[in-house]
Amino acid sequence: MRRSPSKVVAASALIASAAMVAVALPATAATGSASAPAPGAAVEAAPRAGALQVQLSPAERAALLADAQADRAVTAKALGLGGKEALLPRSVTKDADGSVHTRYERTFAGLPVLGGDLVVHTAANGSARGVTKNAKATITVASTSAAKSAESAKSFALGRARAEGAKAPKAESVRKVVWAGSGKPTLAWETVVDGVQHDGTPSELHVITDATTGAKLFEYQGVHTGTGTSQYSGTVNIGTSLSGSTYQLNDPSRGGNRTYNLNGGSSGTGTLFTDADDVWGNGLPSNAQTAGVDAHYGAQLTWDYYKNVHSRNGIRNDGVAAYSRVHYGNAYVNAFWDDDCFCMTYGDGENNAKPLTSIDVGAHEMTHGVTSHTANLTYSGESGGLNEATSDIFAAAVEFWANNANDPGDYLVGEKIDIFGNGKPLRYMDQPSKDGRSKDAWYSGIGGIDVHYSSGPANHWFYLASEGSGAKVVNGVSYNSPTSDGLPVTAIGRDAAAKIWYRALTTYMTSSTNYAGARTATLQAAADLYGLYSTTYVNAANAWAGINVGPRVVLGVTVTNPGPRTTLVNAATSLQIQAFSTNPGPLTYTATGLPAGLTINASTGLISGTPTTLGTSNVTVTAKDSTNATGTTSFTWNVVSVITVFENTTDVAIPDAGAAAFSPINVTGLSGNAPSTLKVDVDIVHTWRGDLVIDLQAPDGTLYRLKNSDSLDSADNVNATYTVNASSEVANGTWKLKVQDVFSADTGYINSWKLTF
CATH class of the missing domain: 2.60.120.260 (Galactose-binding domain-like)
Structure with missing residues (x-):
């Protein structure tokens, strides 16, 4: 398969293969805020309507993107980008309150900037509210002339592909880029090497090399694998269409969702499934239509879930469906999403007896497409683990939402397809380490393991947020979820957890988001949807603490320490004390030990007056909220006769x-x-x-x-x-x-x- 060098390809597989900064914008910029609501925001039990995304018609989306394209030079200037930088609008979403969130890619001197993506947030009135950047660095390189040739980059990349076990690797494309995914921006070559991984999965290895030294800067696999089957969902209704006297697995009500039969092949689109009587398959793998029904049904469920729950109209949010291919290869034990063909592909499993087409596998693969067209989480390191976890999270969400009696919702990944032949699932969300490889909690080296196992902590977060810690039974399945800090986590509910993750993915995450960034993004989303320091917000944060990412949120009052103060005697002075409470309502301030002549305003926390006595005072300020919760801070105040x-x-x-x-x-x-x-x-x-x-x-x-x-x-x-x-x-x-x-x-x-x- 030939890949275009002008785009970053994203694809994903369910099984491992061997192989916000938020900153303020100038008021002139048409952007929106990535900052949290002000302390004391109202607590709401249900999602706040203003933060819910609305479905945009193709015409509305096109108009918003056209506006972004027309204003991109003004936006770049408002963001403080350099004269050689340009913005390329990529996608746009809109909230019910009129806020608009526009994703951009960047170029520098005409070169693509990998890792330069950002999201501009605009209020309903067009005022600037903020921007979420992937790269904190100023994008600049000393020269765009490469010391190392494109051919040397190809040679190196081919060597890397062979080292990963790829068969018949071929360098399909190489392009000069600016690498900004980590560290200082660097002139680089991006080489895409095609081939076949050891298990038969297509390989699309992206290798980024320094254009000056030739050293490897980064690499990631562009084909992401997964699993699924509908041999497992019983008799289901699926969307088809009649062409002449023949029915097709073609669902025009869902953007043209089509399912094709590769019949053991490994390339091309395959043959569209057709039938004379619109009765498909018989539930047995020996019938070629059966796997087609499962894949078609899984794609249908996933389309409906995203549309009905998250107001997303298809993978790209443009009303156009991806397509499915079944019967890939011979006894291929995997499935994958490929952004280049915009399709899901499923193997038939061991002995061609258990196609990988279950509901959760189909949702997993389609979600890789959603991720590719939103945050575009790079399929390597911590962001790669989050990419995989995102697909597992929405696979579980779709399975629960489908409410199919033959495949009830659970927090197990791939439990129906029996990859190991012993009835065990691929992954466990309540305690990921039960699979023997995945990790339950974050640690500093987690970005160095396979993304299918570094996904464990995020999967664990979703379970803890959905169901809470400890032992319980859900739909007949027993779970027992521990926490890394040994403290309990109270559930916010699966629907809330999924809505928070979706908003974080589509509004605040960027291509290199890591676990710390995912916590920030999800808590911003929780604040948007349910209110800052609401019960939902606090418990979502505590679920992150339960996987060793960030602290627990303790409700109460916080007073910021202003540090030591030195002022002149007999000269007017003032100091504004900064404090906030996680509870709504006003604060009341008191102070002890103030230098003679100074007082504190009980309502505002402003210390002011004229100090009359030389010396050093030990000051303590206390703030109390409407629930009588208090916070204090202490500092020294030195009154001198002269400041030199x-x-x-x-x-x-x-x-x-x-x-x-x-x-x-x-x-x-x-x-x-x-x-x-x-x-x-x-x-x-x-x-x-x-x-x-x-x-x-x-x-x-x-x-x-x-x-x-x-x-x-x-x-x-x-x-x-x-x-x-x-x-x-x-x-x-x-x-x-x-x-x-x-x-x-x-x-x-x-x-x-x-x-x-």
Whole structure:
């Protein structure tokens, strides 16, 4: 199969093969918010109507995408993108309250940016609310000229395919791209290698190599495999059509859902199933139509589920159905989704006796298509595990929703197809480790295992959120779900869990979302649908804690510590205390230990007045909400007779990946030691500030670390105030700001810095 080099292909298999940053936009941008509702948002028992997506007609969708295309230059400018960057509108959804969420891909100097996807959020009135970015880094490369040739990239990629066990690999395409999926954006080659995996599954390996060094940056499998059959659902009604005197497995009421017979082949579309009397199959695998009925029925159920529950009109949300192919190969024990053919493909299992066409397998494969046309979670690392889990989650949701007595809903994956010949399912959602390979909870190395097993924690989250922890029986199946922290999780219900995951997938997740990002996305979705700190929100968060992702949510009042304060005696001053409660209603503020002359406003938390007495006070602020829950914070407040500032405004160049740069300040005229709250204000101009390590050097040579390097912090410049306990240092003498660039490729200078005693 030839793949177009102009698009990223997504496909998926159910069985393992051997082989939000949310940022504020300028008010001029037509975007919407990825930030949570304000603290104290109303708690609702049912989904909030404004956050529910509505079905768009093809004309409405086309109009919104046309508007996005026409305004893409303005949007790019509002997002602060560089002059060489361009946006390409990819898809759009709309909420009941009129909010619009538009997904974009990016280019740099005309080159595709892999990992540069983002979602722009627009309020109903067109005002800017926010953007969810996949890549935090500024997209730029020094040159678009590649030191390594396309042929060398092909050769390397072919070697990788052979190492993965691919048979007859062939490099179908290679294109120059900018890789922004992780770390610093890099000029790269993306090579797509076709072939056949060891088990007969088509292989479509994407290999990303550095165009300067030739080193591998990333790789992922483009064909995602799965399982399913309708030999298992009994007598069912399926959508067909009459063509002349012959019936076809062609359902015009569901976007043209068609099912084809490959008859043991492994390429092409196959032959559309036809029948003289519109009575299909006999429930036995020996009848070729039986597997066709199962696949057709599973696709029909999945279409109806997404449309009726999530207002999604087909995989691409455009009213056009994918198609199904059954009887792939000979005794092929797998199934897969392929975005290139926009189709699901099913093998017939061991001895061609158990086709992989059950309800959950069909829903699993179709959901890979939905993921491909929404967040497009990269099929590798943690995002790959989330991709697989998304298909398992909606496979379970569809199976429960179908309410078929022959295949009742459960939290088992592939239980009907009996892959292992012992009656056991492929995967367990209540305790994924029961399959011997999947993981129950997140850990730092989980991105390094097969995506079918790294999916375990997200599957476990869905079970915990749906049913809660502990032992229970659902539809006759016994479950016993533990938590990683040993604490119980209270269920929010399966429908709520599925709606939260769907909104997170379609509105807030991006291609490289990891487990931490999935928690953020789902909690944002829970806030949208049910209210921030609602019971549903809290229990969804606690389900994440139950798989070792993020903390438990404790209801109550939080007061932000403002840090040490230093102000002048007899000079008016003010400080706004920041606090919020997980409960609705106003807060009441009190304070003890304030310097003489200062008071706190009980309603607003504003401390103001004129301090009249020199000295240091230990201040404690308490905030109480309408339920009498309280939160406190303590800090010091130093009232002085004079505040002395010393500053150096001379520019000092910072060598690229070289020796440290020093900028001195000579402090004179002070007595005694420096304060415990010495303030250091730093203004550094430098691209990719994560390259920088910054220290304050005292006159005796002692170093006080202000900032560590961070290879993922791609923002420009450092404009920050640091507080240092320098009370052991003599105040007078030469203090120095030490700045070292520890990585190559980015440059800058110390613009200015100052010390406040």
